[in-house]
Amino acid sequence: MATGRTHRPATRSRGIPEATVARLPLYLRALTALSERSVPTVSSEELAAAAGVNSAKLRKDFSYLGSYGTRGVGYDVEYLVYQISRELGLTQDWPVAIVGIGNLGAALANYGGFASRGFRVAALIDADPAMAGTPVAGIPVQHTDDLDRIISDNGVSIGVITTPPGAAQQVCDRLVAAGVTSILNFAPTVLSVPDGVDVRKVDLSIELQILAFHEQRKAGEEASADGGASDAEAEQAPPVRATPTTRKGPDGDMPAVMPA
Amino acid sequence: MATGRTHRPATRSRGIPEATVARLPLYLRALTALSERSVPTVSSEELAAAAGVNSAKLRKDFSYLGSYGTRGVGYDVEYLVYQISRELGLTQDWPVAIVGIGNLGAALANYGGFASRGFRVAALIDADPAMAGTPVAGIPVQHTDDLDRIISDNGVSIGVITTPPGAAQQVCDRLVAAGVTSILNFAPTVLSVPDGVDVRKVDLSIELQILAFHEQRKAGEEASADGGASDAEAEQAPPVRATPTTRKGPDGDMPAVMPA
DNA sequence: ATGTCTTTGTGAACGCGTGCACAAAGATGG
DNA sequence: CCATCTTTGTGCACGCGTTCACAAAGACAT
Numbered sequence: 146m147a148t149g150r151t152h153r154p155a156t157r158s159r160g161i162p163e164a165t166v167a168r169l170p171l172y173l174r175a176l177t178a179l180s181e182r183s184v185p186t187v188s189s190e191e192l193a194a195a196a197g198v199n200s201a202k203l204r205k206d207f208s209y210l211g212s213y214g215t216r217g218v219g220y221d222v223e224y225l226v227y228q229i230s231r232e233l234g235l236t237q238d239w240p241v242a243i244v245g246i247g248n249l250g251a252a253l254a255n256y257g258g259f260a261s262r263g264f265r266v267a268a269l270i271d272a273d274p275a276m277a278g279t280p281v282a283g284i285p286v287q288h289t290d291d292l293d294r295i296i297s298d299n300g301v302s303i304g305v306i307t308t309p310p311g312a313a314q315q316v317c318d319r320l321v322a323a324g325v326t327s328i329l330n331f332a333p334t335v336l337s338v339p340d341g342v343d344v345r346k347v348d349l350s351i352e353l354q355i356l357a358f359h360e361q362r363k364a365g366e367e368a369s370a371d372g373g374a375s376d377a378e379a380e381q382a383p384p385v386r387a388t389p390t391t392r393k394g395p396d397g398d399m400p401a402v403m404p405a
Numbered sequence: 406m407a408t409g410r411t412h413r414p415a416t417r418s419r420g421i422p423e424a425t426v427a428r429l430p431l432y433l434r435a436l437t438a439l440s441e442r443s444v445p446t447v448s449s450e451e452l453a454a455a456a457g458v459n460s461a462k463l464r465k466d467f468s469y470l471g472s473y474g475t476r477g478v479g480y481d482v483e484y485l486v487y488q489i490s491r492e493l494g495l496t497q498d499w500p501v502a503i504v505g506i507g508n509l510g511a512a513l514a515n516y517g518g519f520a521s522r523g524f525r526v527a528a529l530i531d532a533d534p535a536m537a538g539t540p541v542a543g544i545p546v547q548h549t550d551d552l553d554r555i556i557s558d559n560g561v562s563i564g565v566i567t568t569p570p571g572a573a574q575q576v577c578d579r580l581v582a583a584g585v586t587s588i589l590n591f592a593p594t595v596l597s598v599p600d601g602v603d604v605r606k607v608d609l610s611i612e613l614q615i616l617a618f619h620e621q622r623k624a625g626e627e628a629s630a631d632g633g634a635s636d637a638e639a640e641q642a643p644p645v646r647a648t649p650t651t652r653k654g655p656d657g658d659m660p661a662v663m664p665a
Numbered sequence: 666a667t668g669t670c671t672t673t674g675t676g677a678a679c680g681c682g683t684g685c686a687c688a689a690a691g692a693t694g695g
Numbered sequence: 696c697c698a699t700c701t702t703t704g705t706g707c708a709c710g711c712g713t714t715c716a717c718a719a720a721g722a723c724a725t
Contacts, residue, residue, distance in 0.1 A: 164682060170614040174593060188702065197595035201684055201705095208704055216690045216703040233614050234621030241613070248515045252508035258593060258610040263617070303616055326623060327616040329609075333434060333518060335457035343619050345612050349589075350518040351430040352605050353501070354493050356563055356587040357523070358426050359603050361494030363586060424712060448672065461714055468674055476673040476720045 161232075165206045171196045172203065173229045173262075179222050188219035230262075240267035242301045242325075244316050245308030246276060246286050249331055253305060254282035267299040272312065289316075296323035303327045310334045317344075421492075425466040431456045432463065433489045433522075439482045448479035490522075500527035502561045502585075504576050505568030506536060506546050509591055513565060514542035527559040532572065549576075556583035563587045570594045577604075 175195040179187055189207075193200035207213060207220070213228055214220045230236055241259065243250050246269050253259065254266055269281055272289045279286050287295055295301070304325040308316050313332035320328065321342055330336055330346040338344055435455040439447055449467075453460035467473060467480070473488055474480045490496055501519065503510050506529050513519065514526055529541055532549045539546050547555055555561070564585040568576050573592035580588065581602055590596055590606040598604055 162682075166618050167611070167615055169618070170608075170611040171595075173614075175595075189704095190702085195595070197597075199684065201686090202682090204702095204704060205683085212704070214703050215692085217692045217701045219702070232618070234617040235614065237621070239613075239617055239620070248512035252512040253609065255508045256609060259613070262610060262614065264610075264613050302620055303613065327620045329612055329616060335431075335435075335455070337457075341623070343616060345616060347607060347609070347612060348430075349513065349516060349607070350522060350524075351427070352589055352607060353499075353519070353524050353563065354430040354433075354495065354522065355427055356589060356603060356605060357494040357499055358429075358492070360499070360562055360587045361497070363601070422712070449674095450672085459714070461716090462712090464672095464674065465713085472674070474673050475722085477671045477722045479672070 161209045165209055166233075168196070168198065168202075168206055169229050169233055171198070172206070173226065173233070173235075176222055176226045176229070180226055184222055186215075186219045186221055189214070192220065235263040237263065239264050239303055240299045240301045241265065241303045241305060242268040242270060242296060242299070242320075243305045243307060244270045244289075244292070244320070245306060245312070245332075246271040246281055247307065247309075250305075250307035251281050253307060254284065264303075267301055268295045270295060272308075289319075292316075292319050293323045296320065296325060301325060303329070305329045305331070306336075307331045421469045425469055426493075428456070428458065428462075428466055429489050429493055431458070432466070433486065433493070433495075436482055436486045436489070440486055444482055446475075446479045446481055449474070452480065495523040497523065499524050499563055500559045500561045501525065501563045501565060502528040502530060502556060502559070502580075503565045503567060504530045504549075504552070504580070505566060505572070505592075506531040506541055507567060507569075510565075510567035511541050513567060514544065524563075527561055528555045530555060532568075549579075552576075552579050553583045556580065556585060561585060563589070565589045565591070566596075567591045 172192065175192055176187070178195070179192075189200045189204045193203040196203065204214075207225075210228060210232055213225055241264050243253055243266060246254070250269070250271070254269055259266060266282070266284060269284050269286045270289055270292055271277075271286050274288060276286045277288045296304075301323075302325055304317075304320040304327070306313050306316055306320075306328060310332045313330065313334040314336060317328060317330070317336045317338065321338055326341060327343045328336065328338070328345070330344055331348075333348055333350060336344050336346075432452065435452055436447070438455070439452075449460045449464045453463040456463065464474075467485075470488060470492055473485055501524050503513055503526060506514070510529070510531070514529055519526060526542070526544060529544050529546045530549055530552055531537075531546050534548060536546045537548045556564075561583075562585055564577075564580040564587070566573050566576055566580075566588060570592045573590065573594040574596060577588060577590070577596045577598065581598055586601060587603045588596065588598070588605070590604055591608075593608055593610060596604050596606075
């Protein structure tokens with residue numbers, strides 16, 4: 146996952162497992178598509194296929210919400226859309242503030258998926274005075290100096306951080322101080338927040354690195370198909386282990402350090 | 406997590422658990438920062454704090470890679486940076502192609518975090534003929550018609566999809582056909598791919614919905630602090646259950662369906 | 666050389682998440 | 696009203712991931 150909650154021992158809130166909560170939006174999307182096609186009911190098998198999950202898992206997930214299905218028939222699409230929306234809290238309006246209007250921040254401000262489900266971009270905030278007043282996605286950018294007031298005035302409880310990594314923690318602190326209790330962090334930084342504040346992070350670089358790991362593994366397996374008991378990555382230049390303290394003897398060159 | 410691998414039964418590759426692989430980039434980032442400050446060694450406790458994880462977890466993670474630490478001292482920073490980089494496959498060059506150069510695609514093309522660790526944006530591809538030739542982030546956009554050739558010529562094995570949802574599956578199929586075996590999907594679509602192809606998805610909307618769930622829960626707990634045995638979300642308008650098949654009688658209004 | 670002190674590496678226990686497989690429930694047809 | 700058939704809801708077992716707690720290993724001082 147490009148994500149993962151930070152800290153917090155996976156508080157199974159109100160009996161609904163965290164893993165299930167993470168899948169509810171997936172179901173909701175599939176159900177919405179069915180709803181638009183005026184499909185009245187759907188079986189767990191069909192819906193699971195549409196959402197890309199196991200049907201048993203889906204049934205168990207729904208069982209945490211209640212018994213919303215009809216045996217022998219399936220689930221009522223409209224009803225389920227409503228129930229999941231309500232469970233996720235999408236029946237109410239969530240004003241969101243985006244801090245850091247660079248390329249990514251601007252892209253998010255323009256992103257239609259935000260507005261689609263109860264989320265409303267209420268404010269854009271940037272530290273660059275030159276940007277103040279400039280409209281992005283039809284919303285004028287405001288200066289960081291007014292962050293506290295902006296959050297309060299708009300009743301923002303969800304903040305999105307798209308600043309450079311160096312500014313992320315400071316922005317986070319100010320958001321929290323202003324009353325924000327949920328943060329979506331795009332900056333490659335580990336944020337520390339007080340209890341009661343949720344942080345989710347989206348890290349593009351990490352996702353790519355995970356893909357690279359598996360990609361390398363695939364390539365290695367192919368290469369070792371000729372028939373060697375040798376490890377796939379054994380042909381890498383063997384780096385000399387840098388002896389930590391007691392530099393005993395002339396062990397020569399240090400390991401070739403990668404570009405940071 | 407903004408992510409989660411799609412399908413594939415969590416193949417514990419070469420003995421390294423999937424969960425550990427997902428954390429290695431985190432450690433690498435923290436280590437790189439230490440390296441830049443010329444810190445020679447670091448204890449599991451310190452590094453764990455910097456990466457935002459438990460120190461026992463970190464030690465266990467590293468134990469899957471080998472015994473790279475020195476008891477009583479800690480880990481050699483440079484050496485560990487090299488080992489993790491190698492394990493993740495970052496010692497080689499990964500040409501990446503981005504398909505769909507809208508706001509998000511352009512933001513990714515400009516994103517510095519990509520280039521920083523062995524990833525190189527080798528090609529930008531878009532379906533709009535008007536964009537062909539226009540440079541984005543210094544790289545000219547190429548047309549979808551040439552997708553196959555572009556992938557082959559550049560030896561791209563990792564593709565990034567930032568198209569509208571409707572085009573995602575088709576683009577995915579073409580990427581796979583052209584030889585891509587790892588895909589990072591930003592489109593809100595469930596992609597189906599043949600075996601041997603990895604898909605990771607980043608879904609901004611899902612992340613926000615998960616935050617909203619917890620946010621709602623926090624608000625509900627506060628509200629029920631006055632002293633009610635009633636459920637926090639009981640005050641919602643009780644929707645009339647749409648009777649699935651046997652539409653018995655005029656049960657009137659359907660549940661207020663949410664905006665899709 | 667020996668003792669002390671720090672920190673790693675890991676055995677073991679525990680809890681969560683997943684998937685199987687089936688009984689219960691309800692629809693449907695005769 | 697009864698039989699059959701479909702599909703849900705869930706008890707159960709299993710495996711992965713996390714955490715604790717401690718023994719082993721090495722550094723360092725004397």
